[in-house]
Amino acid sequence: MKKLIKNNVYWLGKIDWELDKFHGDDYIIQHGSSQNSYLIKEEKTVLIDTVWRPHSTEFLDNLESEIDLKDIDFIIANHGEVDHSGALPQLMEKIPNTPIYCTEFGVKSLVGQYHHPEWNFRVVKTGDSVDIGNGKKLIFIEMKMMHWPDSMATYMTGDNILFSNDAFGQHFAVEELFNDKADQCLLWNEAMKYYANILNPFSPLIKKKIEEIRSLNLPIDIIATSHGASWRDNPMQIVDKYYEWSQNYQEDQITIAYDTMWDGTKHLAHRIAQEVAKISPTTKVKVFNISVTDKTEVMTEVFKRTPHKRKLQGNRPRNQMQLEPKS
Numbered sequence: 001m002k003k004l005i006k007n008n009v010y011w012l013g014k015i016d017w018e019l020d021k022f023h024g025d026d027y028i029i030q031h032g033s034s035q036n037s038y039l040i041k042e043e044k045t046v047l048i049d050t051v052w053r054p055h056s057t058e059f060l061d062n063l064e065s066e067i068d069l070k071d072i073d074f075i076i077a078n079h080g081e082v083d084h085s086g087a088l089p090q091l092m093e094k095i096p097n098t099p100i101y102c103t104e105f106g107v108k109s110l111v112g113q114y115h116h117p118e119w120n121f122r123v124v125k126t127g128d129s130v131d132i133g134n135g136k137k138l139i140f141i142e143m144k145m146m147h148w149p150d151s152m153a154t155y156m157t158g159d160n161i162l163f164s165n166d167a168f169g170q171h172f173a174v175e176e177l178f179n180d181k182a183d184q185c186l187l188w189n190e191a192m193k194y195y196a197n198i199l200n201p202f203s204p205l206i207k208k209k210i211e212e213i214r215s216l217n218l219p220i221d222i223i224a225t226s227h228g229a230s231w232r233d234n235p236m237q238i239v240d241k242y243y244e245w246s247q248n249y250q251e252d253q254i255t256i257a258y259d260t261m262w263d264g265t266k267h268l269a270h271r272i273a274q275e276v277a278k279i280s281p282t283t284k285v286k287v288f289n290i291s292v293t294d295k296t297e298v299m300t301e302v303f304k305r306t307p308h309k310r311k312l313q314g315n316r317p318r319n320q321m322q323l324e325p326k327s
């Protein structure tokens with residue numbers, strides 16, 4: 001069922017408490033997730049994104065219980081990946097001529113997956129906008145490589161909502177939808193996990209994009225994500241955090257990941273951990289056997305690596321192992 005975001009904007013998606021992996025077997029999920037779709041009911045009725053294909057029928061049933069599908073003036077596909085576009089084929093069977101706003105790469109993604117070049121695509125670029133009545137409009141912002149070439153965000157004036165799609169999201173089930181209602185420890189861990197495992201390779205581009213978003217000086221009251229909690233309590237805190245994470249982020253932590261056949265490497269890993277603790281007592285040390293540990297979690301810990309140039313120094317004999325992380 002729909003849930004209120006603000007004024008005439010509603011959440012209408014799938015909170016999936018049972019999802020345990022994502023991107024095939026690539027991303028391990030421990031606290032559920034969600035696919036967040038949004039319905040705007042101003043003078044124009046607008047649907048932003050949909051849900052993953054297995055939830056299509058449930059999603060369409062919910063949508064049809066709220067509105068007559070024929071009342072949808074247009075659809076915005078912020079991102080073509082199947083977790084957001086999965087219900088489009090079923091929806092477009094019912095309202096085949098409805099305009100779909102997306103980027104040029106978005107058209108390639110959607111046509112490539114669903115083979116419907118006849119869908120009524122409206123290609124948009126950063127700065128393009130569309131009126132939705134009541135003095136409000138939607139402005140499009142390309143978010144290339146956050147995290148796919150087609151990714152974009154949509155900003156709603158008047159209500160000051162940034163529909164950010166994958167950016168700033170988490171694989172985390174939050175029934176109450178908002179960051180101030182979520183368990184803060186889990187929220188931040190899941191937000192970092194998402195960044196470390198999905199976005200980190202694109203950090204230089206993300207840094208530039210954050211600078212671009214800041215330079216637009218848009219008042220932002222809510223960042224409505226496509227996964228997990230949306231940010232309404234100090235929404236810019238996650239933008240600032242992304243900026244920090246995008247710049248060679250480091251904590252004073254060393255993560256040791258090992259694999260072993262006969263425990264030899266295991267002993268070595270633990271010996272390294274002991275030595276680090278001796279040499280640098282303030283440094284956090286974590287040791288994982290990668291054969292048995294959630295790799296998504298391990299990569300989040302690796303993301304918190306200790307500063308590259310920092311030397312762990314102490315009173316050690318000459319022949320003792322030297323730990324000097326290389327840049």
Ligand SMILES: [Fe+2]
Nearest residue numbers: 079081147166
């Ligand atoms: Fe995605």
Ligand SMILES: [Fe+2]
Nearest residue numbers: 083166226227
């Ligand atoms: Fe996604």
